[in-house]
Amino acid sequence: MAALFDGCTIRKAMSSFDFSLLRQPRVYFGPGRFQEIPSLITEFGTAVLLVCGAVSLQRSGALSALVERLGSDSLDYHLCTITGEPSPELVDRAVTEFSDAGIEVVVAIGGGSVLDAGKAISAMLMKNEPVERFIEGRQGFREHDGLKVPFIAVPTTAGTGSEATSNAVLSSVGKEGYKRSLRHPAFVPDIALIDPELMLAMPAELTVASGMDACTQLIEALLSPFASPLTEAVAISGIEAFSRSFLPACEKGAEDIDARGGMAYAALMSGIALANAGLGIVHGFASSVGGFVDIPHGTLCSTLLSPATRENIYALREGGSGYREFLSRYARVGRILSGNDSLDDRDACNVLIEVLDSLQQELNFPLLSNFGVTEKDLDYIVGRTRCTSNPVDLDDRVMKKILQERL
Ligand SMILES: [Fe+2]
Numbered sequence: 001m002a003a004l005f006d007g008c009t010i011r012k013a014m015s016s017f018d019f020s021l022l023r024q025p026r027v028y029f030g031p032g033r034f035q036e037i038p039s040l041i042t043e044f045g046t047a048v049l050l051v052c053g054a055v056s057l058q059r060s061g062a063l064s065a066l067v068e069r070l071g072s073d074s075l076d077y078h079l080c081t082i083t084g085e086p087s088p089e090l091v092d093r094a095v096t097e098f099s100d101a102g103i104e105v106v107v108a109i110g111g112g113s114v115l116d117a118g119k120a121i122s123a124m125l126m127k128n129e130p131v132e133r134f135i136e137g138r139q140g141f142r143e144h145d146g147l148k149v150p151f152i153a154v155p156t157t158a159g160t161g162s163e164a165t166s167n168a169v170l171s172s173v174g175k176e177g178y179k180r181s182l183r184h185p186a187f188v189p190d191i192a193l194i195d196p197e198l199m200l201a202m203p204a205e206l207t208v209a210s211g212m213d214a215c216t217q218l219i220e221a222l223l224s225p226f227a228s229p230l231t232e233a234v235a236i237s238g239i240e241a242f243s244r245s246f247l248p249a250c251e252k253g254a255e256d257i258d259a260r261g262g263m264a265y266a267a268l269m270s271g272i273a274l275a276n277a278g279l280g281i282v283h284g285f286a287s288s289v290g291g292f293v294d295i296p297h298g299t300l301c302s303t304l305l306s307p308a309t310r311e312n313i314y315a316l317r318e319g320g321s322g323y324r325e326f327l328s329r330y331a332r333v334g335r336i337l338s339g340n341d342s343l344d345d346r347d348a349c350n351v352l353i354e355v356l357d358s359l360q361q362e363l364n365f366p367l368l369s370n371f372g373v374t375e376k377d378l379d380y381i382v383g384r385t386r387c388t389s390n391p392v393d394l395d396d397r398v399m400k401k402i403l404q405e406r407l
Pocket of ligand 1: 160213214297301
């Protein structure tokens with residue numbers, strides 16, 4: 001009881017903070033809820049654009065079952081198939097093709113790339129301009145006004161959290177390539193329908209990469225200087241779900257609906273946390289490396305998380321007492337992932353580094369050189385890497401070291 005009435009304790013626990021939560025999607029979560037899509041569509045109208053991936057949904061039969069339901073419910077549907085990560089050209093082409101179709105709602109069913117494509121198409125259907133004008137950091141950038149066609153996100157992977165975020169990442173790969181966002185608070189999906197049954201057939205490699213993306217987002221949002229008590233609670237809840245579910249989903253994902261549900265929940269929490277707190281250095285690299293070579297986003301996150309966490313922890317320790325709060329947040333992650341509540345902060349940070357290292361070794365995260373990155377590219381990549389939401393400034397030498405370790 002003494003601690004409750006100790007003024008110092010209360011002041012410390014409730015030191016000043018700001019937060020302003022973005023609008024959240026209406027969430028429908030649970031096995032079998034895919035069946036509810038037709039009735040949710042009718043809330044917005046009868047003309048629907050289905051944005052889907054090229055393979056998995058069609059192979060599983062889920063797409064043909066949905067299309068049959070839409071037909072029997074007299075809904076007017078159009079189909080847009082997405083292959084690979086969405087580019088501005090892909091979005092513009094889709095908008096041109098469907099802008100006269102009277103689309104009243106966009107439903108994207110797929111992984112992060114499909115959800116981002118659907119989000120961008122829903123944002124651009126009411127505009128008569130190329131999407132590139134509204135992409136952050138591009139020449140002539142203009143703020144989007146947020147006017148869009150209603151959007152329903154149905155993830156089939158557990159990773160990006162795009163079902164809860166306000167941005168769509170668009171890619172243009174090459175020497176002058178980029179991965180940047182089309183963003184507006186209104187772009188948070190109107191509905192996120194999350195059915196873990198859709199994830200049962202996810203291949204092991206994708207389960208690992210997307211799961212590590214969610215893990216990276218949860219840790220980076222937790223460590224952000226813009227985190228609030230609310231986003232911290234969301235991130236911790238997601239990290240606990242990740243800790244319980246990730247390895248079972250990797251090992252026997254085809255039959256373990258609880259593990260798939262746990263990872264779907266972790267990904268959703270990562271989306272809510274990152275949308276409201278920002279992300280760290282790994283996602284800074286995701287933008288610079290990801291625009292430079294064609295590497296799946298989750299793969300990049302998985303391979304850089306361990307060295308980036310280690311360098312962040314070392315830099316925070318060198319930074320002195322002003323950074324203790326961030327170290328104690330890393331320590332919370334270390335205690336959750338190791339299952340050892342009794343560790344003090346220093347040991348828990350060390351254990352976190354060990355746990356991430358062992359995941360890297362056991363699950364064989366690919367090296368950057370597998371995707372064509374070479375030593376001579378590193379200075380260029382580092383020079384293009386920006387990250388304002390990392391808990392500590394890393395100098396160019398340290399950023400290069402992170403990349404070198406996974407070359
Ligand atoms: Fe990510």
